[in-house]
Amino acid sequence: MSVWDFLELSEELAKSDKRYLLSNQDVEGGRVKFRTQERLRLLQDLLNHHNGNGAGNLSVARIEAREIVTEEFSAKIGFDRKAWEASLVGIKGPNQKGIYQGQCPSCAARGGDTGHDHLAYTSDAIWCHAKCSFFDIIAGYYKEANR
DSSP: OBHHHHHHHHHHHHTTOGGGSGGGSEEETTEEEOOSHHHHHHHHHHHHHHHTSSSTTSOHHHHTOSEEOOHHHHHHHTOOHHHHHHHOSSOBOOOTTSOEEEOOHHHHHTTOOTTSOSEEEOSSEEEETTOOOHHHHTTTSSOGGGO
16 A cells, blocks of 8 residues: 555554554555555554444554454354453453453463553453463463364
8 A cells, every 4th residue: 555545544543553653564665565464454453443344433452452352252262251351360440441451361371461451351352462362361261172
């Protein structure tokens, strides 16, 4: 996509999320390139936000979410959300936006997140600010074969 198109689409998001700054993009010949799966997900989030397809009116934190967790999705993978939530450490919230924050189990397993602030979740989204994968965050609380 052209640099100008990227700047137009990312203007709002780039104010609060450095992943959308032009300086963090792969630019070649006046075009922003999306050459990896991670960069393609960034493009998808950017387009969804711009077009309002389910994410357009959400906070940047929600757009960062590794996985939107609907009841249907939870049932499909056998995710025991109640047991997962009961196992969490240092949970605070919800804040005014309905976001809970606490220690990411995946980070903690590696000796990290001693400040209990990497994990964030709402009624329908779960993510880690340190970029742990969704399945690492919920490890032990879903059926591996259904992943």
